[in-house]
Amino acid sequence: MEARVAMAVPTEKSEVLAATKTPTTLSSDSIINVARGDPALYEPYWKKQGDRCKLVTLGDELMSYFSNAVNLCWFLMPELDRAIRELHHVVGNAEVDDRFIIVGNGSTQVFHALLYALSSSGEHVPVNVVAAAPFYSSYPEETEFLQSGLYKWAGDANCFDKDGAYIEVVTSPNNPDGSIRGTVVNREGGKSIHDLAYYWPQYTPITHKANHDVMLFTFSKATGHAGSRIGWAIVLDKTIASKMVKFVEVSSIGVSKESQLRAATILGVISNDCQNPELEEENFFKYGRHLMSDRWEKLREAVMKCNGALSLPEYPQGYCRFTGKYTDSYPAFAWLKCKEGLKCEELLKDKCKIMTRGGTSFGVEETYTRVSMLSSDAEFNLMLERLSAIKGTIHGN
Amino acid sequence: MEARVAMAVPTEKSEVLAATKTPTTLSSDSIINVARGDPALYEPYWKKQGDRCKLVTLGDELMSYFSNAVNLCWFLMPELDRAIRELHHVVGNAEVDDRFIIVGNGSTQVFHALLYALSSSGEHVPVNVVAAAPFYSSYPEETEFLQSGLYKWAGDANCFDKDGAYIEVVTSPNNPDGSIRGTVVNREGGKSIHDLAYYWPQYTPITHKANHDVMLFTFSKATGHAGSRIGWAIVLDKTIASKMVKFVEVSSIGVSKESQLRAATILGVISNDCQNPELEEENFFKYGRHLMSDRWEKLREAVMKCNGALSLPEYPQGYCRFTGKYTDSYPAFAWLKCKEGLKCEELLKDKCKIMTRGGTSFGVEETYTRVSMLSSDAEFNLMLERLSAIKGTIHGN
Incomplete structure (x- = not known):
């Protein structure tokens, strides 16, 4: 889940957002847009892989609605099912093991499917949906925009004091601040969605094998293939899994087979490389970790x-079972804080022409803002240059 | 829009439906499932095209969320935009011309986007959504399943007598019965969605260039590529188009780029062939029309x-501007009617092991049932064999 395109108010804002995408050719005058998390930094890696991830599709292939008629999730390609399971094993x-994989059009659709599956219990009161602030900025809008009678957004989990059923969304490592999290409400009648979009070795030490009832992942943040719109949930309970399948049926009758096959191919290449000692130094996660570590050092x-004038969170080291070492955290977003009294998003926009997403979008103060660490090298370097020069600008203010 | 997988009640029914897909190897004992409209009949045509529709994707391609940052519909690939416009021109x-193209994960998602765009006007009463019976069986569930406060299903447009805003869905040629339709309510405050999924030359004469404010099409029914999940709307009004973009953002952050490129390639091949006099006899629509005409004659x-014991609707001829001839209608579904007093879906299931979708799903009597005309040759021929023998079975009852 994540780094979704900043959600636009109807009509004009979509266009404004689109138009403020970082221009292809950067100059010292260019606007840099790191408000979203378009994962451009992984592109050179995949370019280097040449034909290894090539996918060829002919006109008569992938035509049926069905991917696997005897599977609960009948629109999930068996190739993708296997590739997802193998990668999590590796x-x-x-x-x-013994869990259902449900695929969706991005983890965004899977999140909607989970809201539906966890709330459609036949009660006539909308279930409260909460997340501890700072929370992913799209959860409120995703929960609210259709004014569903099944669920409603109830804000910061830390302040939640209502009775009855609720759903707590837990993002760990958290977006926007990179912290490792668990549920905070912990009351009877509660259900939780664990959004583990960033629980991959390039971002954080893999300290344990997560085994929540409902876990959410996305191709976009795992490998950088945001344009494919592939997300998946790992689900323990069959009734929940079946309701999710129903949601995807009624909202889009399945998920692009082309994207599913491509994701299967790419995840398969990663799994193979990770298991091949000769390619160990070149596997995607090692490469990604190296990139992210370098960027965080520079930032x-x-x-x-x-x-x-600015500060960043510190993260504890952890023992990573994947690399077999104690490692640091290198979140996909930097959670920047300004000196008290300053509005961080505004400051970076006005003084540095850097577009970020401010604290209020995440349910906290304007002193914070979120900065994508996944931009292209050119954007990232220009951003560093401007941030390094900010001190003079603020004092001169 | 259409021939979507029959919508399942949560939990067990999805599996039942999946399991009753027509088996790959048919025997005289096999269940034939023509309740859905999986467009298998076009597969041999695309196979014959060999490499002409080949699409090759490398690992570093199509990675960004963005397809065209300066376009209102920022997730629409320019290649698909061009291919859709060209095909409609041809x-x-x-x-x-002078209209927006909005792409979605199947026309199902585009339909949801339209409900949202046409109802989110800030009023606090859900807008009534109606369609004249027999109407497409999924409209009620798609409109109802999230219990939205923005819109609600209000049934048969012919009986609609409520005041205030409403949305009328008009499918033409109609699913299930193949009739040519216009709006029936025609009151002030009404908006309409024109679902033209079957307004292609293989199914019906192209008597005029449709120019409604909102028109819906789908790759699945135009060319048979249901697995790609590509649908599109042609929209006149910019505010409506922008709200649809917002819907697709919030529900799935765009649409598979792999599928979009593939659709662009395939639609492009069709347009080219239609414009090449040497290939005229081999263009997709001529081929499709020949196939459908042959099947309807046999049925x-x-x-x-x-x-x-059974009967079928008759359709008037029309002058088709595409072929330049007076032509018949060959709908994608046959709307079968039994003798009064018999339940057609039940009869075909019990006597012929043919799974169809009964009249009640479409808001009418059980004497009717809908049969897909788009199944594979093997299924279709076995179906004919069993239908031809039904007379004896009923009399023997």
Whole structure:
């Protein structure tokens, strides 16, 4: 789940957002848009892989609605089912045995399917949906926009004091702030959705095999293939899984087979490389981890130069079962904080022409803003340059 | 829109439906499932095209969320935008100039986007959604399943007598019965969605260039590529188009780029062939029309043999601007009627092991049932055999 395109108010804002995408050719004057998390940084890796991930489709292939008529999730391609299970086995980040895999058009659709599946119990009161602030900025809108009678957004889980059924969304590592999280409400009648979009070795140590009842992953953040719109849930309970299948049926009658096959191919290449000792140094996660570590080092240096105008969270080390080492966290987003009294999103926009997503979108103060760490090299380097120079700008204000 | 998988009640029914898909190897004992409209009949045509529709995708392609950042519909690939407009120009079935193309995960998602766009006007009463019976069986469930406060299903448009805003869904040629339709309510405050999924030359004469404010099409029924989940709307009004974009953003952050490129390739091949006089006899629509005409002739023969036990609608001829001839209608579904007092779906299931979708799903009597005309040759021929023999079975009852 995530780094979804900033959600637009109807009509004009979509266009504004689209038009403010970072231009292809950057100059010292260019607007840099790191408000979204378009994962451009992985592109050079995949380019280097050449034909290894090539997919060829002929005109008469993939024509039926059905992918696997005897499977509960009849629109899930068996190739993708196998590739997802194998990758989780290899990485050790989530329990997949004896569980259902439900695929969706991005983890966004899977999230909607989960809201439906966890709330359609026949009661006539909408179930409260909560997440601890700072929470992923799209959860409120995704929950509210159709004014469903099944569920409604109830805000910060830390302040939730209503009785009755509820759904707590737990993102870990968290978007926007990279923290490792568990449920905070912990009351009877509660259900939880564990959004593990960033629980991959390039972002965080894999300290344990997650085994929640409902876990959410996305191709976009695992490998950088956002354009394919492939997300999946790992689900323990058959009734929940069946309701999710129904949701995807009624909302889109399944999921692009072309995307599913491509995801299967790419996830398969990653799994193979991780299991081949000769390719160990070149596997995708090692490469990604190296990239992210390098970027975080540079960002921390740039922030240091600001002399207290900006700050970043610190993360504890953890033992990563995938790499077999104690490793640091390198979140996909940087959660920048300004000096008290300043509005961080506004400041970066006005002084640096850097578009970010401010704290209020995530349910917290405007002193915070979220910055994507997944931009292209050119954008990232220009961003560093401007951030390093911010101190003078603020003082001159 | 259409021939969607029959919508399942949560939990067990999905599996039942999946399990009753027509088996790959048919025997005289096999269940034939023509309740859905999986368009298997076009597969041999696309197989014959060999490499002409081949699509090759490398690992580093199509990675960004964005397809065209400066377009209102930022997730629509320019290649698909062009291919859709060109095909409509070539066929002459819909006005596309000075209109927006909005793509979705199947026309099902586009239909949801339209409900949202046409109802989210800020009023606090759900807008009534109606369609003249017999109407497409999934409209009620698609409108109801999230219990939205924005819109609600209000049944048969012919009986609609409520005041205030409403949305009328008009499918033409109609699913299930193949009739040519217009709006029936025609009151102030009404909006309409024109679902033209079957307004293609293989199914019906193209008598005019449709120019409604909102028109819906789907790759599945135009060319048979149901697995790609590509649908599109042609929209006149910018505010409506923008709201639809927002819907697709919030529900799935766009549409598979792999599927979009593949659809662009295949639609492009069709357009080219239609414009090439040397290939005229081999263009997809000529081929499809020949296939459908052949099947309808055989079906009418089989029904004749039933001696009144079953009957089919008759359709008027029309002048087709695409072929330049007076042509007949060959709908994608046959709307079978039994002798009064008999339940057609039940009869075909019990006596012929043919699974169809009965009249009550479409808001009418059980004497009717809908039969897909798009099954594979093997299924279709076995179906004919069993239908031809039904007379004896009923009399022996």
